[in-house]
Amino acid sequence: MKVVKVNLAKNVAKVDIGGTQQWIRLDIVNEVPKIGDYVIVHAGFAIYRLDEKEAQETLSLFEEMLRHEAPLH
Template structure:
């Protein structure tokens, strides 16, 4: 099974971006995204942005992931 994580692009330099994963930042590759822009929301898998998503979808995914984390912490 593959898992992609939601991130927001904060800085872009050529085909590399600094992405914000809910407060944790990491460099990712942008080779698979056409015309990326700062503040775009993307799905990241193995260090590559694989798909651009809209903000509403990104925030919903983050909400669900946070709910799952809370359930796991309570267990």
């Protein structure tokens, strides 16, 4: 998810993916992200900061998986 806002006083960041935004905690992330960075999020916590190249590669893999996903019927 892309970081769009950071509030270090509250140790949170607002993140966005595909227009959906949410606040997440920064308590356990490997490196405090800045606006424009990308993070891997699990259960409301940023767990890993990615550089843009890593993030784009990861997002491309997710898009590829979704294209090949079987319907749930």
